[in-house]
Amino acid sequence: MPAVSAELGTSKAVMALQKTLSLLLLSLLTLLGLGLVQPSYGLATYEGFQREHVDSTGTGGTNLYCNTMMQRRGMTRPRCKQFNTFIHEDIGTINNICNAPNIQCKDHRMNCHAGVVRVTDCRNTGGSSPYNCRYGARASTRRVVIACEGNPLVPVHFDR
Template identity: 70%
Template sequence: MALQKTLSLLLLLLLTLLGLRLVKLFYGETPYEKFQRQHVDSEESGDTDLYCNTMMEKRGMTSGHCKDFNTFIHENIRTINNICKNPHIRCKRGTMNCHEGVVKVTDCKHTERYQPPTCNYQAWASTRRVVIACEDNPLVPVHLDS
């Protein structure tokens, strides 16, 4: 009985890893890598419009269209990952895999004065509450919910 349970867990782990590999092959990055590309910048504390204009283009969010709104979190990835250890709360889409924490951020809002390839953003830097959806084992951030 214990052997069957162990084999079942190993099969589940293998299928999970295969699924993550397929996501990476199809999209070129895992959801965790995409989250980091779109939302993590531990090097800077961007508080200027130039920061947003530069980062949005550098991180690939102005190709084909200007992403309307994006938040960059200015904490190290370990601090952000630790938010996933906070108690579960309900996400906007109704699932229960969200967690909240307070971090330094820069919010970038598209001003709509320009269209690709020259997107223009306005920056707001602050320390505020964020809600992050976390998945996998161990839990890692995959979506910024607020």
């Protein structure tokens, strides 16, 4: 008889654990739906923004710079990215743009912010295969618009 009692105890414990896990999952999904918990992909988007658009140590401005950086940052595979902008400011200055007043993004969302920074715009001037991408550079100090998300707000997308 003790074996049957132990099995019933184990069965009740497993059922209680399943119920607890179900409630935790439901709570997490509710918080995600309300926007109170940031999903982990937000960090990857911030890191992606930095990989594609931030070069705080470079001054840019030359075709060689664009050709090198576009390849180094993985924007020539599987095909040449047509246009990209590198921001030449420290990440703190770029993050601070997210504190500027909200403006409308190209996709009509209201999570964009504007600031003036030093940039190099790289435009594809020929070639389409990963080994034949060629870029022309244009350096300037200009107004940029970036989309920001998270808490605290961080840049996740270069809008224009």
